[in-house]
Amino acid sequence: MTSEILTVQIKTIADVIMGQSPSSDSCNITGEGLPFYQGVTDFGVLNPNPRMYCNNPKRVAEIDDILFSVRAPIARINIANHRCATGRGVAIIRAKKNSDQLYLRYAIESIWWYWDSLEGSGAIFSNAKKEDILNAEIPWGDENYRGKITAHLSSLENLKLIKNTLVSDVRDFAQSLFRSWFIDFDPVIAKSEGKLPYGMDDETAALFPNSFEISELGKIPAGWKVKSLLEVSNLYDNLRVPLSSMERNERKGNYPYHGATSVMDYVDDFIFDGVHLLIAEDGSVVNEDGYPVLQYVWGKFWVNNHAHVLQGKDDVTTEHLHQYVKHFYIQPFVTGAVQLKINQKALHNVKLVTAPPNINNAFNKIIQSLYRSIRENKMENEILTLTRDVLLPRLMSGGLKVN
Numbered sequence: 516m517t518s519e520i521l522t523v524q525i526k527t528i529a530d531v532i533m534g535q536s537p538s539s540d541s542c543n544i545t546g547e548g549l550p551f552y553q554g555v556t557d558f559g560v561l562n563p564n565p566r567m568y569c570n571n572p573k574r575v576a577e578i579d580d581i582l583f584s585v586r587a588p589i590a591r592i593n594i595a596n597h598r599c600a601t602g603r604g605v606a607i608i609r610a611k612k613n614s615d616q617l618y619l620r621y622a623i624e625s626i627w628w629y630w631d632s633l634e635g636s637g638a639i640f641s642n643a644k645k646e647d648i649l650n651a652e653i654p655w656g657d658e659n660y661r662g663k664i665t666a667h668l669s670s671l672e673n674l675k676l677i678k679n680t681l682v683s684d685v686r687d688f689a690q691s692l693f694r695s696w697f698i699d700f701d702p703v704i705a706k707s708e709g710k711l712p713y714g715m716d717d718e719t720a721a722l723f724p725n726s727f728e729i730s731e732l733g734k735i736p737a738g739w740k741v742k743s744l745l746e747v748s749n750l751y752d753n754l755r756v757p758l759s760s761m762e763r764n765e766r767k768g769n770y771p772y773h774g775a776t777s778v779m780d781y782v783d784d785f786i787f788d789g790v791h792l793l794i795a796e797d798g799s800v801v802n803e804d805g806y807p808v809l810q811y812v813w814g815k816f817w818v819n820n821h822a823h824v825l826q827g828k829d830d831v832t833t834e835h836l837h838q839y840v841k842h843f844y845i846q847p848f849v850t851g852a853v854q855l856k857i858n859q860k861a862l863h864n865v866k867l868v869t870a871p872p873n874i875n876n877a878f879n880k881i882i883q884s885l886y887r888s889i890r891e892n893k894m895e896n897e898i899l900t901l902t903r904d905v906l907l908p909r910l911m912s913g914g915l916k917v918n
Contacts, residue, residue, distance in 0.1 A: 520654050520656050520660075520912060521656070522652040522653065522654055523653060524650055524651065525623070526649035526650065528619065528655070529608050529611060529615075529619055530611065531606055531607070531608055531645055531649055532574055532576075532601075533574070533585070533606050534585075534601035534604065534606060534607070535573035535601075535602070535603060536553070536573070536603050537551070537569045537572055537600065537602075541569050541570050541571035541572075543567070543568050543569075544566070544567055544568065547570045548570030548572070549568060549599050550563070550567070550568055551568055551569035551572065552599055552601055552605055553602035553603070553604050553605065554584060554602070554605060555586075555588060555604070558584070558593045560679060561593060561672070561676070562593055562595075563599070565599075572601075574601045575599070576598065576600075576601055576607045577595065578596060578598065579613075579616050580595045580608070580609050580616075581593075581594065581595075581607070581608040581609070581616070581619065582601065582606075583605065583606040583643075583648065584606075585603075585606050585643040586603075586641065586642055587634055587641040587642075588634070589631075589633050589641055589643045590623070590630035590643070592624060594620070595607075606643070606648060608623070615661065618665045619653075621664065621911065622654055623653060624907060625653070625908050629651055630643070654911040664910050664911065667906070668903060668906070671902060671903045672903070675899050675900070678895060678896050679892075679896065681888075681892055682892050682893060685888050685889055685892075688885065689834075690838065690841070690842075692881065693835075693839075693842065693882070694842065696870075696878060697868065697870065697878075701713070702723040703723050703726075703736045706723055706724070707725050719877050722874045722877055723874065724737040724738055732866060732868060739871070740868075741867070741868060741869070742867055743864065743866060743867070744839070744840070744843075744867060745859075745862055747831040747839070747867065748827055748836050749826050749827075750825055750862070751787070751791075751824040751826070752820075752824060752859065754786055755819060756786060756817070756820075757819040758772065758782065758819065763780045763782055766782045766783045767781065767782065767783065770816055770817055771812070771814075771816045771817070772816070772819070773793055773810060773812065773822060775796060775797060775799060775800070775821035775822050776798070776799050776808050776810070776822075782817055784817065785815035785816055786817050786818060787816055788814070788816075789814075790813045791812050791813070791816075791824055791826055791833065792810070792811060792827075792833055792840065793809065793810035793811075793812060793823065793825075794808075794822060794823040794825065794840060794862070795807065795809070795821070795822055795823075795857065796820070796821050796823050796856060796857055796858070797821055797851070797855065797857075798855065799855075800845075800855045800856065801849060805845065805846030806845060807840055807841075807845045807857065809837065810822065811834075813890055830879070832882070834879070834883055835875065835878065835879055835882060838882070839867050840865075845865065849861070
């Protein structure tokens with residue numbers, strides 16, 4: 516296919532509406548009005564995640580509008596999948612022709628170098644002004660060309676969405692299975708009532724007791740134990756090595772560098788290898804419901820001193836441990852008034868109801884298969900993301916022909 520690739524300024528093919536913050540008394544978390552998005556903290560993988568709402572918005576985005584982050588990191592993009600209000604950290608970009616909307620998004624993403632140049636222009640906080648967006652030059656081929664590019668790139672994204680949905684479904688199943696066995700004790704309750712546990716074969720059902728006993732945590736299945744978190748895990752905090760931002764800049768590489776809540780950077784070496792569980796130690800240590808902030812990680816990686824590093828021990832796998840900690844209300848164990856912290860003493864004081872090895876082993880056969888599926892699909896999505904990122908500028912520039 517041959518097509519002349521031109522460059523046009525965004526203002527010739529789209530409108531840009533800068534966000535504006537509404538009055539604080541019109542904002543709420545109870546769902547009144549439109550979802551209200553203030554910046555990248557509200558962005559998801561493709562669509563934003565409602566946290567706040569506004570019943571008197573100043574700026575409103577329509578379905579399929581591009582939501583564009585104007586504050587660092589500049590040019591993070593989400594797509595509005597419902598009408599929503601936008602604050603000062605978000606610009607709305609809307610193609611003048613609706614059929615150009617998806618291609619416009621890809622074109623905006625393809626000039627990443629331009630948006631990066633704006634990151635360094637602010638004295639304290641980097642901001643993209645309306646003129647920066649309107650005057651940005653993007654590649655623009657004919658209508659046939661744009662349609663083919665859109666079809667290719669959207670097919671990759673649709674595959675990623677399918678895999679993300681699969682990962683979400685598998686996570687939900689793993690969580691519901693853990694709750695049934697180790698929190699609600701459904702198999703034990705069923706057997707105590709003379710029933711066969713729902714959805715369970717006879718061999719597995721035979722592993723569970725048919726009665727309860729009293730423990731320090733209340734009523735638990737007969738023969739089960741109460742143990743501390745550190746009794747069922749290995750702690751590797753002594754191996755952590757923090758790197759300053761200057762050191763990380765000098766050691767750029769391919770290995771993830773994890774902080775308390777997420778990957779902060781990529782460096783040239785690793786400390787850990789294999790499946791591990793990271794528990795935020797200080798800073799943002801709990802979510803809004805009081806449960807710990809966790810990272811389930813695998814492969815080769817580096818961790819600073821703001822996240823505890825654990826693996827499961829004996830008949831408790833790291834995946835099983837992940838479910839234990841994920842379901843533990845840890846708010847009462849958090850210390851610090853200004854800087855919240857979950858220290859090692861707190862981890863030792865976390866008490867869990869643990870099953871005998873034969874039940875744990877039966878659970879692990881299921882849970883490890885589920886988590887393997889999660890890892891494989893997430894890794895495949897990383898490959899799809901890399902493929903898209905490599906293809907995007909070449910397709911947009913006409914350097915790669917589309918059949």
